[in-house]
Amino acid sequence: MVDKYRSTMAIPEFKSINDETCGWVHTTSKAASFPRLEQDSQADWVIVGAGFTGIAAAYRIAELNPTDSIVLLDAEQAGKGASSRNSGYIVDITLNDGGSTLADEQTQLAKNKLNKAGLDLLRQRVEQYNIQCDWDESGKFHCAADSRNISKLKNFEGFLDRAGLEYRVWAKEKLSARLGTDFYQYAVQTKSGVLVNPAGLVNGLIENLPDSVQLYEHSPVIKIDDGKTTHLKTNNGSVTADRVIIAVNALMPQNGFKANRVFPLTLTASMTRQLSESEYDAIGRPEPWGVLSASSMGATVRLTNDRRILVRNTVEWWPGLSMDKNALAIRRERNYSGLRKRFPGLTNLEFEYSWSGNVCISRNSKPVFEQVNDNLFLAGCYNAGGIAMGSLFGKLIVDHALDQQSEELTKVLNQDKPSLIPPRPLLDIGLLTRLAINRHQGKSET
Ligand SMILES: Cc1cc2nc3c(=O)[nH]c(=O)nc-3n(C[C@H](O)[C@H](O)[C@H](O)COP(=O)(O)OP(=O)(O)OC[C@H]3O[C@@H](n4cnc5c(N)ncnc54)[C@H](O)[C@@H]3O)c2cc1C
Structure with missing residues (x-):
């Protein structure tokens, strides 16, 4: 049984956070540009956030349900958030700090398998x-x-x-x-x-998005009304959709999601x-x-x-x-x-x-992966290593929405959830x- 999360949610005014000085972006051939959302429209799916997670979700929907219409919205230039700004390591295994328990090692190995699955998808x-x-x-x-x-x-x-x-x-x-x-x-x-080169990778994925995907840039979602269908408002337009995937990663708290669990x-x-x-x-x-x-x-x-x-x-x-x-x-x-x-x-x-x-x-270094309510799904929080994991989570959140079964999905659903964090100013201290x-x-x- 999934709890109703909220019926209407206003997102504080979106402020651009991407500086124009990312080395990867400047040393990679210029990405195509896409329009702003300037009309009221309908789609089978809306994905909020065009980084590795949202892009992988778009590919997966097109793969499973090729006739479904998909609107992909990004508040800024698509792919130019963390997905272009990172250090470009598609990690398999990360350093175990030593002195760890067997349970820690098993967690580490389970993560390694998921990372590998994400890496294979990208390859x-x-x-x-x-x-x-x-x-x-x-x-x-x-x-x-x-x-x-x-x-x-x-x-x-x-x-x-x-x-x-x-x-x-x-x-x-x-x-x-x-x-x-x-x-x-x-x-x-x-x-x-x-x-x-992360900007090269994300640009390439954007340029080859399936035909069923309509990408709109510079179109921050500012309000989500959730009922039988979900209505998302941007500054100059709106989309009503049957299913919504939120893939905004570090911006979850700014968008009103998981502020007491992730930072x-x-x-x-x-x-x-x-x-x-x-x-x-x-x-x-x-x-x-x-x-x-x-x-x-x-x-x-x-x-x-x-x-x-x-x-x-x-x-x-x-x-x-x-x-x-x-x-x-x-x-x-x-x-x-x-x-x-x-x-x-x-x-x-x-x-x-x-x-x-x-x-x-x-x-506790755990990711977010959940159905928030009947129509709304949320994936993110990769604790710094999200190229492979975000790509896998984008795929699996669609599988979850469509009731697809797989060993990987079961593993991800069975992971612990992020633990509570203290409110500010305790968090700051x-x-x-x-x-x-x-x-x-x-x-x-x-
Ligand atoms: C400096 C740095 C180095 C890193 N190094 C590595 C590394 O080497 N290897 C690795 O695996 N990971 C690394 N990471 C982490 C990795 O970049 C992220 O985990 C990954 O990019 C997350 O992808 P994402 O699609 O979930 O989020 P993002 O790429 O952040 O995409 C989220 C998108 O959501 C959009 N958005 C937010 N709010 C709204 C809204 N209201 N409406 C519409 N759109 C919205 C944003 O504009 C953004 O484009 C690094 C990150 C940084 C910053």
Whole structure:
């Protein structure tokens, strides 16, 4: 029995949060543009949010019910939220912090299987539509610069052994040659993760949306009236639909969903210009790579296919969600310090782009996946790793709405729900304290 959630819901005025300075967006060929919703219309389905989750939902509806009409609405340019702003790791397995219980490992492994299912879905679409996104199956390097984090990596190896997952250990000398920096002491390279240019991937998925999908950009949903059918209002139009999927991830609380269960954290990243031939020579002409830190507050760093270096080393509680130029300039300095530590010899290398983006977090790291009422379905909160998981959840939320059965769907439905979080200002105090402690502990890896 599903509880009635609400009959009418007004969403506070939507404020654009996407800055125009995302490096992936600027270095990828321009995406097609789509109209605003400027009429009153009807559809079998409405999907709110055109990121990996909403897009995957649209593909799945078209696959199962090809004649159903689908309206896909985004408040901003489609795909230009977190789905373009992330670091481009389609993760398989993430670092186990060590000292974990058997139950933790089983949870980790179950998550690995779901991630793999999401990754396989994406791989299939990339191949089918020949999406140009620098798809790279070389895996990712989990790296440590200090001894405390090296022991975390050794625990991680134990877990990978028990799980039968393929990996390679890199000691300092070979690692320095492979990456072109001698900052790191030790690494565990897991083999089945994929690196991409996220803007290339999401643009490719948008360009190949099925014909039954009408995409409207810059059309924030500002009111949802829920009855036998659901009526969604945007600034200049409306849609009435039989079924609605909400796929707004970190913006769930801003849209009136799950404010007592999930919260956004804001990350900032910077990307350099392309390395010159002499700079590339100076670091030994390495192949592209992606490094994830063994510390949760450590830096994510990539050498991209077009020879730029990306650094993402800030995580903040920033309830305004978007950063203005001044706030970004301060974070850019922090990103810069991460770049300098790793590449002290590249003295003239500057960042060309700096941007911010939001991830959705729950206290117990559980996602949101549910039927809110008869017509309304909600999926999101991937706790920072949502390229694969969002793609899978978008598919599975449609399966759930259409009563399709599968092992994956059962697993997702049986997961624990996000636990309650305290109201503000207690939430602010708790998050600021926790992040400050983590930041201090992870200082050597930022
Ligand atoms: C800096 C950064 C680095 C990250 N790195 C990684 C990584 O390496 N690997 C990984 O797997 N994940 C990573 N993530 C997380 C990943 O990007 C997200 O989990 C994923 O993009 C979520 O996709 P989504 O479709 O659910 O949400 P989003 O991409 O956020 O899409 C939601 C959409 O909803 C729209 N929307 C919101 N409200 C409304 C409304 N009222 N009306 C209409 N539309 C609305 C928004 O405009 C947005 O386009 C990172 C995130 C950030 C910010």
